[in-house]
Amino acid sequence: MSDTSGQGIPAPEGPADLIETEYQIGQDNISTRIGPFGLDIHNPVFAISGLAIIAFVLVTLAFQEGAGTMFNDLRVWLTSTFDWFFLLSANIFVLLCLFLIVSPYGKVRIGGKDATPDYSYSGWFAMLFAAGMGIGLMFYGVSEPISHFSSSFAENAGTPESWAPLAGAPGNETEARHLGMAATIFHWGLHPWAIYAVVALALALFSYNKGLPLTMRSVFYPIFGERVWGWTGHIIDTLAVFATLFGLATSLGFGAEQANAGLNHIFGIPVSDVSKVVLIVAITGVALLSVVAGLDAGVKRLSEINMVLAALLLAFVLIVGPTLAIITGFFTNLWEYARYLPELSNPFGRADDNFRQGWTSFYWAWWISWSPFVGMFIARVSRGRTVREFIICVLIIPSVVSVFWMTTFGGTAISQIVNDGYQAVADAPLELKLFAMLEALPLQTITSFIAIVLVIVFFVTSSDSGSLVIDTITAGGKVDAPVPQRVFWASFEGLVAIALLLGGGLGALQAMAVSTGFPFTIVLLLACFAILKGLHSEPR
Amino acid sequence: MYRKIMVPVDLAHADKLALALDTAANLAKLYGAPVTYVGVTAATPGPLGHNPGEYEQKLKAFAAAQGETHGIQTDARMVVTHDPAVDLDDALVKTVHETASDLVVMATHIPNVADHFWPSNGGRVATHTDASVFLVRG
Numbered sequence: 280m281s282d283t284s285g286q287g288i289p290a291p292e293g294p295a296d297l298i299e300t301e302y303q304i305g306q307d308n309i310s311t312r313i314g315p316f317g318l319d320i321h322n323p324v325f326a327i328s329g330l331a332i333i334a335f336v337l338v339t340l341a342f343q344e345g346a347g348t349m350f351n352d353l354r355v356w357l358t359s360t361f362d363w364f365f366l367l368s369a370n371i372f373v374l375l376c377l378f379l380i381v382s383p384y385g386k387v388r389i390g391g392k393d394a395t396p397d398y399s400y401s402g403w404f405a406m407l408f409a410a411g412m413g414i415g416l417m418f419y420g421v422s423e424p425i426s427h428f429s430s431s432f433a434e435n436a437g438t439p440e441s442w443a444p445l446a447g448a449p450g451n452e453t454e455a456r457h458l459g460m461a462a463t464i465f466h467w468g469l470h471p472w473a474i475y476a477v478v479a480l481a482l483a484l485f486s487y488n489k490g491l492p493l494t495m496r497s498v499f500y501p502i503f504g505e506r507v508w509g510w511t512g513h514i515i516d517t518l519a520v521f522a523t524l525f526g527l528a529t530s531l532g533f534g535a536e537q538a539n540a541g542l543n544h545i546f547g548i549p550v551s552d553v554s555k556v557v558l559i560v561a562i563t564g565v566a567l568l569s570v571v572a573g574l575d576a577g578v579k580r581l582s583e584i585n586m587v588l589a590a591l592l593l594a595f596v597l598i599v600g601p602t603l604a605i606i607t608g609f610f611t612n613l614w615e616y617a618r619y620l621p622e623l624s625n626p627f628g629r630a631d632d633n634f635r636q637g638w639t640s641f642y643w644a645w646w647i648s649w650s651p652f653v654g655m656f657i658a659r660v661s662r663g664r665t666v667r668e669f670i671i672c673v674l675i676i677p678s679v680v681s682v683f684w685m686t687t688f689g690g691t692a693i694s695q696i697v698n699d700g701y702q703a704v705a706d707a708p709l710e711l712k713l714f715a716m717l718e719a720l721p722l723q724t725i726t727s728f729i730a731i732v733l734v735i736v737f738f739v740t741s742s743d744s745g746s747l748v749i750d751t752i753t754a755g756g757k758v759d760a761p762v763p764q765r766v767f768w769a770s771f772e773g774l775v776a777i778a779l780l781l782g783g784g785l786g787a788l789q790a791m792a793v794s795t796g797f798p799f800t801i802v803l804l805l806a807c808f809a810i811l812k813g814l815h816s817e818p819r
Numbered sequence: 820m821y822r823k824i825m826v827p828v829d830l831a832h833a834d835k836l837a838l839a840l841d842t843a844a845n846l847a848k849l850y851g852a853p854v855t856y857v858g859v860t861a862a863t864p865g866p867l868g869h870n871p872g873e874y875e876q877k878l879k880a881f882a883a884a885q886g887e888t889h890g891i892q893t894d895a896r897m898v899v900t901h902d903p904a905v906d907l908d909d910a911l912v913k914t915v916h917e918t919a920s921d922l923v924v925m926a927t928h929i930p931n932v933a934d935h936f937w938p939s940n941g942g943r944v945a946t947h948t949d950a951s952v953f954l955v956r957g
Contacts, residue, residue, distance in 0.1 A: 297869050305831070305866040315934075350842040390862065391870065397862060397901060485860070490869025574903030660901075662862050762937060810882045 298489040298500060302508045308755050316763040326385065328520040328753055335525075336775055339784040347787035352789040354528075354644070357797045359632075362640035366626035368800045369643045372473040373624075375807050376674050379480075380396070384814040385398045385667030389480075390487040392818055396663030400672070401586075402579050403664075407657045408677055409582035410744045411475055414530070414737040415682050416456060418537065418732065421712040423466070424689025425696070425705060430634075444631040456693055460612045461619040463685050467614060468678040470624070471646040476673040476805065477656025479661065480805040483669070485814045487662050489689070495519040495651055495802075501809045509746030515802070516752050519651035522795040523752075524768075526649055527745040528775040529789035534738045535559045535780065537710035538731065544714055545727045552598055556777055563773030565591035566742035570765045574660075578743050585736050593687055599720050600691040601698075608690045609683055616682065643669055644796030647803060655748045659758070666814065668734020692716045702803050742769060821850045825920035825950070827911055827940070830877060831866050838956040839926035844889035846924065846953070855884040855918050859910045861903050871899045904929045904953040908943040915948040936945040 310319045320326075339346040358365065379385055388394055392755035396403070427444055430436060432455035436447020448454035481498040496512030503511050535555040542548040569577035596604055629635055661669055695701040695716065716754035717726045720776035746769035753768075754760035779785045826843045828836055847854045858878045860949040862870060868874035882953040888891035898914055900906035915923060927941055934942075 303866055304864055486864055489871070490864045493863045571905070574902035577905075587891070659863070756863070757865060758863050759865070762904050765904075 290716060296488065296818065298491060300491070300500070300505065300508075302505070304492045304756055305577075307508070308437070308757070317761040318764060319665060319754055319757060319760045321516075321753055324516045324520065324755070325753040327513070328517050328749075329518065329522075331418045331521065332524055332771075333776065335788065336778055336784075338777065339787050340782040342784045343787070346784060347790075349764075350787045350790040351735065352793065354641075354794045357794055358640040358644050359636045361797060362636045363626040364372065365640045365643040365647075365796075365800060366624060366635070368804055369474060369623050370626070371807060372803065373469050373674075376469075376473045376476050376670050376812070377811060379810075380667055380670050380674075383819055384811075384817075385665060386819040387484075387488075387564065387666045387814055387817045389483045389664050389666065389669060390662040393616045394487070394663045398457060398579070398660055401462045401662055402583060404672065404676065405582040405586040406579055406744070407475075407653075407673060408680070409585050409652050409740040410656045411472070411668075411677065414534065414734065414741060416681070417465075417713060417734050417737060418709065419467070421685055421687035421692045421704065421716050422709050423463045424459050424685060425692055427462040428455050428458075428693050428700075429460045429705070432535065437630075437634065438484070440568045442637065443631065444634045444638075445629075445631055446618070448747045456697070458684065459609070459693070460608075461615040462623060462634070463640075463689060464612060464616045464682050465620065465623045466642045467681040467685060469620075469674060470643065472674045472677050474643070474650050475653045475657060476645045477803055477810065478650040478658035478671055478804055479673060479721065480669060481549065481810050481813075482655055482658035483661050484810060484817075486658065486756075488817060489813060492558075493659060494752045494756040495623075495655070497756070498802075498806050498809050501812045502805055505814070518795060518798065519655075520749050520752050522648045522792055522799065523652040523745055523749055523773055524775065524791035525788050525795075526652065527742060528772045528793060529785050530777065531559060531742060531772065531776040532785040533732070533789070535562070538734050538738075540708070540710045541714055541727075541734065544711055545579050545667040545724070545731065555780055558618035558735075559773055559776050562742060563769060564778075565736075565739045566746065566773075567766060567769050569739060569743035570746050570769050571762060574747070578740065578747065581736060581743070582740050585733065585740055588729060588736070589731050592726065592733065593684065594721065595722075595726055596687050596691055596717075599693050599722075600687070604694060605687050605690055609686045612686050613679075613682055615703065633722070634775065641793070644793050644800075646795050647796035647799045650799060651804065652745050652748050655751070657752075658742045659747075688713070688716065691720075695719050737779065742772060746772065821846065821852045821922040821951070823837055823918060823920040824850075824854045824922045824924060825853050825857055825915055825918055827831050827859070827923070827925050828878075828881070829919050830858060830874075830881060830957065833881070835957045836926050836957055839924055840885060840952065844885065844891055847891040848889065852922070853894065854882075854885070855914075855920060856885065856895045857898065857911065857918075858895070858898060859898045859903050859907050861900055862902065873896060908919040908938075908940055908947075911940065912945050912947045915944060915950050916918065920950055922951050923948075923954065924953045924955060926957045928957070 286426050307322050309322050338524050430443040431447040435441045435450050436449040485491045485497040486493040494516050496507045496515045535558040538558050539550050539554045543550045543566050558807040692704050694704050699717050704715040746765050749768045750765040860874045878895040882893040882895035898910040900910050941952050941954045
């Protein structure tokens with residue numbers, strides 16, 4: 280048999296600037312069998328990640344109160360002390376993305392000059408949106424605009440006790456509404472998507488154009504050189520697995536609580552541990568089917584179904600809600616967002632500590648802790664796009680969709696409170712605000728049912744894409760590792776969620792997951808440098 | 820009897836394919852049939868190349884070496900899929916049709932309980948094509 284190794288051939292996908300490294304993808308992997316199942320795992324990232332996650336869960340379960348206090352204090356300390364750092368960094372990410380759109384680097388094509396896109400616009404957009412923030416829009420689309428509107432309108436707005444953005448607009452209903460919507464859109468618009476775009480672009484560039492494995496460590500090659508294949512890289516990858524799994528598992532746990540509350544509200548299904556565990560098992564079960572069906576037949580198809588359902592719900596609320604007000608509100612909110620953006624994104628010399636640290640800084644840490652997962656997933660499905668196309672589609676379009684979504688759901692809810700005096704939506708707990716808003720519209724049983732299905736399917740699409748990402752990282756960047764591995768990670772995530780739900784500690788470990796946003800902010804800043812350096816050497 | 824033989828190969832584990840490759844070569848000589856070696860890969864960098872282009876070059880070199888060693892007519896076909904761990908069977912079935920192969924020779928493992936969850940590749944190819952499938956235990 281001929282020797283097939285060592286025949287380095289120039290990239291036939293067109294000119295690209297490959298990084299020459301001695302490292303062979305998979306060289307640190309262990310290929311073995313456990314019983315009937317084949318394994319192809321990175322040594323030591325797989326084992327360290329798995330064991331550390333189990334250890335953290337056990338410690339949290341054993342010392343619930345202490346762990347809860349410690350992780351929450353850590354999270355609050357980080358987001359309060361380093362609020363300026365989070366705000367400043369997120370601004371840098373937005374500016375970098377905007378620069379890339381207009382700069383000559385925008386012509387660089389991910390995957391080489393002659394690469395063609397792997398996915399159509401609709402499939403691509405559905406996947407990146409479903410993985411990125413779908414579920415959050417369901418819960419915060421109604422509640423957050425109401426919160427900011429209420430705090431801005433309140434008499435104490437502008438005082439140190441207030442949670443209003445900036446100085447608020449005490450007693451001024453129109454201005455409070457504008458500020459409330461602008462502040463909400465600020466948290467769901469350009470900044471979060473810029474965070475995802477930076478991670479995704481860095482990964483896509485260093486994988487598809489530079490030929491490095493699709494794992495977080497590859498982004499650091501320009502900084503650490505060959506050391507990224509050693510412990511420096513092991514730590515980066517393990518941290519990424521850690522943030523992703525805990526982020527997903529705790530969201531799944533809380534999601535089950537919220538979905539249970541919704542089902543109880545609509546169908547009277549009792550709120551109990553059994554119901555929640557059944558929900559987690561069901562969501563994990565569907566996610567398992569999806570990962571086993573693969574990226575095209577599973578993840579992409581579910582994401583597309585999700586998009587259709589979300590669009591239907593959006594169209595329904597638009598049509599039966601205050602249609603004209605929503606359409607004009609969309610443009611007004613876009614303008615108000617642009618008007619307030621410099622003030623809201625200013626990291627220094629502000630008086631709104633509660634809002635800046637409790638909302639914005641927390642959100643930025645949260646998005647950043649999710650960015651390894653969402654970024655890696657977006658990177659995987661973005662081959663063949665130019666950098667300009669990529670940034671426009673990952674930054675601008677989702678931001679505009681978020682504005683429209685927030686205007687439709689949040690704007691309708693505020694109108695219900697202000698114009699119709701409908702207090703139920705203001706009084707409802709967070710997880711029920713969406714349903715309370717839908718109840719004031721026609722066909723509420725059908726729309727509430729669609730909403731609950733959307734909530735569940737959004738969890739599935741996060742769970743399945745997250746499992747694929749963790750599997751790739753723990754397989755050293757190989758995307759063709761045996762299928763039982765991804766089954767393991769999807770199941771493991773469900774089990775961690777159940778353990779934390781029953782034993783307590785969901786909040787504690789979610790706080791810890793959000794805390795990983797701090798080290799990852801530094802990682803992302805380095806990634807910005809790596810992107811510019813990497814793009815500079817690419818043929819345009 | 821057979822006009823075209825297809826041999827799926829995983830170049831990362833080429834050392835485990837010796838028996839299947841020899842079997843395919845002997846059958847090719849016996850029936851005077853050309854052999855197409857098929858490799859399925861993702862667009863992401865992997866152990867066998869930075870990109871699909873590099874992988875294809877290696878696959879072609881592999882096929883040419885097989886032809887030279889065994890004195891048979893060979894060619895290579897690369898299939899790029901988004902998720903090769905899952906898309907492998909579909910890619911093979913599609914390639915059997917596209918290459919009009921009537922015999923598939925492939926290496927296989929000893930059946931185990933996992934086959935109840937993930938049907939064997941050979942079984943899927945036999946079910947979804949008209950080609951004969953020769954499974955060779957490595």
